[in-house]
Amino acid sequence: MVRELAKKLGILADSAKYDASCASTRTSRDPAAAPGICHSYTPDGRCVSLLKVLLTNYCIYDCAYCVNRASNDLPRARFAVDEIVQLTIDFHQRNYIDGLFLSSGVIQSPDYTMEQIVAVARSLLVEHGFAGYIHLKAMPGVSQELLRDAGLWADRLSVNIELPTTDDIRRLAPDKSHESIETVMAGVKSEIDASAAGAGDGSSPPPYAAAGQTTQMIVGATGTSDATILTMADRLYARHNLRRVYYTAYSPIPGQEGLFADAPIVGDARVSSVGGGRARIDLPTGDRVPRRHGDANAPRSAGARERLAWTRHHRAGLGALAPGHAAPGRRAARRQPGSATRGLRLTGRRSEARTRNR
Numbered sequence: 001m002v003r004e005l006a007k008k009l010g011i012l013a014d015s016a017k018y019d020a021s022c023a024s025t026r027t028s029r030d031p032a033a034a035p036g037i038c039h040s041y042t043p044d045g046r047c048v049s050l051l052k053v054l055l056t057n058y059c060i061y062d063c064a065y066c067v068n069r070a071s072n073d074l075p076r077a078r079f080a081v082d083e084i085v086q087l088t089i090d091f092h093q094r095n096y097i098d099g100l101f102l103s104s105g106v107i108q109s110p111d112y113t114m115e116q117i118v119a120v121a122r123s124l125l126v127e128h129g130f131a132g133y134i135h136l137k138a139m140p141g142v143s144q145e146l147l148r149d150a151g152l153w154a155d156r157l158s159v160n161i162e163l164p165t166t167d168d169i170r171r172l173a174p175d176k177s178h179e180s181i182e183t184v185m186a187g188v189k190s191e192i193d194a195s196a197a198g199a200g201d202g203s204s205p206p207p208y209a210a211a212g213q214t215t216q217m218i219v220g221a222t223g224t225s226d227a228t229i230l231t232m233a234d235r236l237y238a239r240h241n242l243r244r245v246y247y248t249a250y251s252p253i254p255g256q257e258g259l260f261a262d263a264p265i266v267g268d269a270r271v272s273s274v275g276g277g278r279a280r281i282d283l284p285t286g287d288r289v290p291r292r293h294g295d296a297n298a299p300r301s302a303g304a305r306e307r308l309a310w311t312r313h314h315r316a317g318l319g320a321l322a323p324g325h326a327a328p329g330r331r332a333a334r335r336q337p338g339s340a341t342r343g344l345r346l347t348g349r350r351s352e353a354r355t356r357n358r
């Protein structure tokens with residue numbers, strides 16, 4: 001069982017490494033680090049660790065630039081919801097990670113996949129009192145109802161814009177469209193705005209994706225110019241209030257080397273040029289990632305604090321969401337080093353944190 005889980009982790013961490021939308025890179029500095037533990041750097045230079053994995057690398061779509069596309073012959077695996085939850089809790093308790101970055105290939109449908117992703121986050125919060133950072137990938141085409149649910153449990157949501165022009169998308173990712181992707185971005189923005197505006201009756205609505213939303217754009221898969229890429233990024237920032245557009249260099253995938261005959265040869269240097277230019281111009285403020293727990297001076301993820309506070313406050317109602325699983329009590333929470341107790345202590349600061357981070 002342990003060996004089986006380790007094998008899945010190896011496959012699904014490897015498949016997740018192409019997603020740059022949490023700015024993370026694989027590291028081998030820590031000899032104890034398991035596959036999937038990545039280091040991310042915040043804009044002010046702080047280093048944080050995330051477990052970055054896919055729920056599954058099976059996918060019904062066939063995006064030409066993606067190693068996980070349906071037609072690619074590679075080892076496949078799928079985590080059960082409970083398996084990711086347990087891995088996350090174990091790694092967090094051992095102080096390996098500060099949080100979870102969870103994405104997935106699309107299985108059955110965007111809604112079915114999103115349900116599984118949301119179930120992981122909900123279980124971490126409701127059943128385990130997890131106070132670490134949670135970044136969830138939203139599936140293009142997902143329903144607003146599921147999107148609303150996802151943001152209640154996640155600090156951050158992201159949906160990848162993938163490519164800079166509609167023509168690029170049509171050619172390389174025909175199962176997707178900018179329209180369906182931007183519909184998700186607009187849905188996240190509207191939920192964030194609604195949460196920030198309050199319920200209007202004096203009651204406090206649940207916090208929604210307090211660390212905002214991000215996206216990722218692939219650079220170099222087509223001949224699209226830097227100017228067009230940046231124009232697209234500007235539009236996304238303005239229209240959907242993104243915290244950040246991440247850029248990732250297209251790397252040819254085995255069997256697809258000759259596909260992009262018109263694409264210029266690019267690499268990280270061009271990504272740095274494009275992304276660095278953007279960063280110098282208007283790196284979004286408040287692109288906040290939590291610090292490692294155990295650092296006494298480090299503020300926790302405000303999103304986690306808010307979600308945990310809201311979860312505890314509404315725990316009776318949550319029984320309907322997770323039958324048979326109430327949020328852990330204070331005594332149980334104390335048995336989870338570095339997670340629930342810290343969140344419990346911070347519940348009184350919910351309003352202040354919320355105001356500060358909006």
Ligand code: SF4
Pocket residue numbers: 059060061062063066067068069070104105106173
């Ligand atoms: S939907 Fe995502 S995982 Fe599936 S092929 Fe496209 S980019 Fe890859």
